Amino acid sequence: MKMRFLFIAFALLLCHYGIAQQTVSLGQLVEYPGFNSSIVTPRDVFVWLPSDYSSKEKYDVLYMHDGQMLFDANTTWNKQEWGIDEVVGKLLNEKKIKPCIVVGVANIPETRYADYFPQKALKNLPDSVVPGDVGFNADNYLRFLVEEVKPFIDKKYSTNKSVEHTFVMGSSMGGLISLYALCEYPEVFGGAACMSTHVPMILSNELSKEKADQWSEAFRNYLDRNLPKANSRMIYMDRGDATLDAYYPPYQDKLDSLMARKGWKAPMWISKVFPGAGHTEEDWNKRLDNPLIFLLGSEKKSAICDNHDKNLSPDDYLISKFKEADIVLLAEDHGVKENLDFVRNMIPKLYENGIYMLGMEFGAYEDQRQLDSLINAPKYDEQLARQLMFNYNTRWAIVEYMNIYKAAWEWNHSLPEQARRFRILNISYRYNWEAFEKVRTPENMKKVFPLGNTEDFRCALLEREVLSCHEKILVLTGTIHAFTSYFFPYYDYTSPDFVRYEKRFLGNLLYSKYDTKVVSVALHQPFFNYPNHQPALVSPAAGKLEVVMSKYNNKPVGFDLKESLIGELRDHSYYSMGHTDFTLADLFDGYIFLKPIKELSSCTTDYKFMNDGNWEEVVRNSPDPDWHPRPQNKRQYWETVTEFMNIEKRYENVQ
Structure with missing residues (x-):
């Protein structure tokens, strides 16, 4: 017709x-x-x-x-x-x-x-x-x-x-x-x-x-x-x-x-x-x-x-999440100076609002007593702080992470003598990369991770040290560990639509048990691009989130993604793989914007972190040696460390 x-x-x-x-x-x-x-x-x-x-x-x-x-x-x-x-x-x-x-x-x-x-x-x-x-x-x-x-x-x-x-x-x-x-x-x-x-x-x-x-x-x-x-x-x-x-x-x-x-x-x-x-x-x-x-x-x-004018400063927003939640997982891309400065400056506000603990992925629980002692000692021991971080990861030579220890020490020393002390809780343990045998098999990785799956360990630790004690905690961790209701996708030819979903990261485990008592908040960061696409990193929601922020002169702000219009922005990054009509609200509960991606800066390298006395330990226990070969000399070690922390280079091609 x-x-x-x-x-x-x-x-x-x-x-x-x-x-x-x-x-x-x-x-x-x-x-x-x-x-x-x-x-x-x-x-x-x-x-x-x-x-x-x-x-x-x-x-x-x-x-x-x-x-x-x-x-x-x-x-x-x-x-x-x-x-x-x-x-x-x-x-x-x-x-x-x-x-x-x-x-x-x-x-x-x-x-x-x-x-x-x-x-x-x-x-x-x-x-x-x-x-x-x-x-x-x-x-x-x-x-x-x-x-x-x-x-x-x-x-x-x-x-x-x-x-x-x-x-x-x-x-x-x-x-x-x-x-x-x-x-x-x-x-x-x-x-x-x-x-x-x-x-x-x-x-x-x-x-x-x-x-x-x-x-x-x-x-x-x-x-x-x-x-x-x-x-x-x-x-x-x-x-x-x-x-x-x-x-x-x-x-x-x-x-x-x-x-x-x-x-x-x-x-x-x-x-x-x-x-x-x-x-x-x-x-x-x-x-x-x-x-x-x-x-x-x-x-x-x-x-x-248009909730921007109703939104809160980043610190007030983060505090507001504790009205209902006991655990707030703060998702970071490692090595960004502004993120760590923000967390360091949050310590007084956390304390004043009844949150007495900060959890950090970047520390071993075996060293908890020493860490407690460090941030309550009469005099701050910089070398001990360095050693505690080294025990967790021999390449974590980053000043700003250790500065969080010092900020806790400074805050505790400002409190009255009888006042409760602020605590930093290490949520990881010491990994034995020296025992790694080239190929990742269950038997080999049990030697590397003698206390078991790291996500299970962290979940159990937070249940024991925080939830069972009716406490509240802000946990700073890598983005992937902070997912709660979102399931991370992997290609799998045996799965429907060739995608399987990981449901056992730290946030997933906590959320499955405690629901709204656990929330995830992301610090502004680029996302991985879709497989085989360039550049490797892309701006959230194809840059639309930053377009919104620019309309308000990039004012630092915190805001909910669930039930919000910004949360409805569609995202086509790797995170969207296998998901239908994927939006930012599917990924996190909330978001904190400090600066545009291209204005974020690198952390500071601590050149005292490795020395002649611990060089052999650096080589023996170098993490992920199948991904990053063990350093053959000190120059190679420092090149690896500084390259990892070069945020300007890491983000230079973000679109």
Whole structure:
């Protein structure tokens, strides 16, 4: 069966590029011809400002596609316009919408379809039906909006930069790209208005129903997996029932059913039908007040969850987790100076809030009595601190880890004589790498780990020393040991979908027994990339987490990931392997951001850690000799140590 679309409707879909100078009836229009881009082909950008625009006031921003069709019919190919300036100006004068500016981004006719087609929906189509002559480019177009246009607008004009003040809007293919933008960048756009959305998705004078059904279903499948959490954003949809819009009902109805099934409802989502309305700028102008009031209405209190202003400083956030939890696992990437300085400075605040213990992966429990003595001795013994760390790992020549010992000593010496002392609890034991016999077999590794599985040992120790005593503890540990409800994936050809999941790391073991009494909080860090992908490390949520942080000037902050919008950011790192619709909230309970990844710095090497007296022990008990060969000389030893701690080099290619 064939559906013949009207020729004029497709001409409207193309929205030919206007080049004449535009004028407006209300407000003022600033044009940026050929706005430069390193991502997409340069195109005109128009900025409409209200007549009373003032740099002393902050304005919401509405980003619109097909920018050359918005303001002046005298310059458009069909002599029609949206009339944005008149409608927005009128609503502002009537105080029906909040103060705002409009940014219109012009299309390029030759690439409009490719720029506006939701690119990731193609993954739901067989390769045989995807046209090879269309250079689909929506992902780059959205990057252009988010990475180039928005930063320029926020710097040039007095805008409210955050998500609840930033919206996107378009019609036809522009409706598709608006909804796609909301799904791909929910941390940037607080709402989308999609008018006469071209839900059949195919651009052709002869459109088969079978093909339209297939392509629209591919887009719905994308939405099913990628829509933001229901009612966490604002989504406006509408259509007419004349000209091209007459073909939309079956497709829009299915889209509406999907939205309802996903839990979307008024007032955060509405879908309207305007009888008699067609697919033209004049039609959209007649009902333009509807989406504008929906997104920008002055009486509407936004339900968008922008929790940043409600979030706490990193230390206050960490303390808040102890209201319900007894064990907070703090996940770190080893060797980051800022992380260890943060933990060191947390000691007084932990104590003042009734948390008297800090657990450290980096120490042997056999040395606990000596450690207790060290941090309570009349005089701090730096060499003893060094020896205790050496006993745990002969390569852990890192000043900042030992500085935590000293910070505990300093705090205890500031307390009244009868006051309870703060304690650092070593949660590991001494490993016998001297007994390692080249190959990791159960028999060989029992010699290396004579007290058994390290995760079981740590779990039992925390149960005995903390939970059974009704105490609370902050545990600093490597990221993988801190997972609670998340199961780490491995490729396994015998498992369903070729993935098996590790459920026996320290956090997993504790969580399985004590549930909400144990929480995991990650210190900001890069994630491992997907196997066989480069670079080796990637920024969480493909960099979107850092985009959010940059909007608040990278202010240090702590926040929940569970039940939060930042937690809904999708992540495609190694951690996502085997998991469906993987988000940051699937990985950790909470998160602490101290600095952007590229600003984190290396720890300090302790060159007194190894000397002639302990060199033979360094060689004999060098950890993981099958991964890192035992040092042949001291120079090689120090090269290994310093290379491990070179965070700037480790993170230089993070994307």
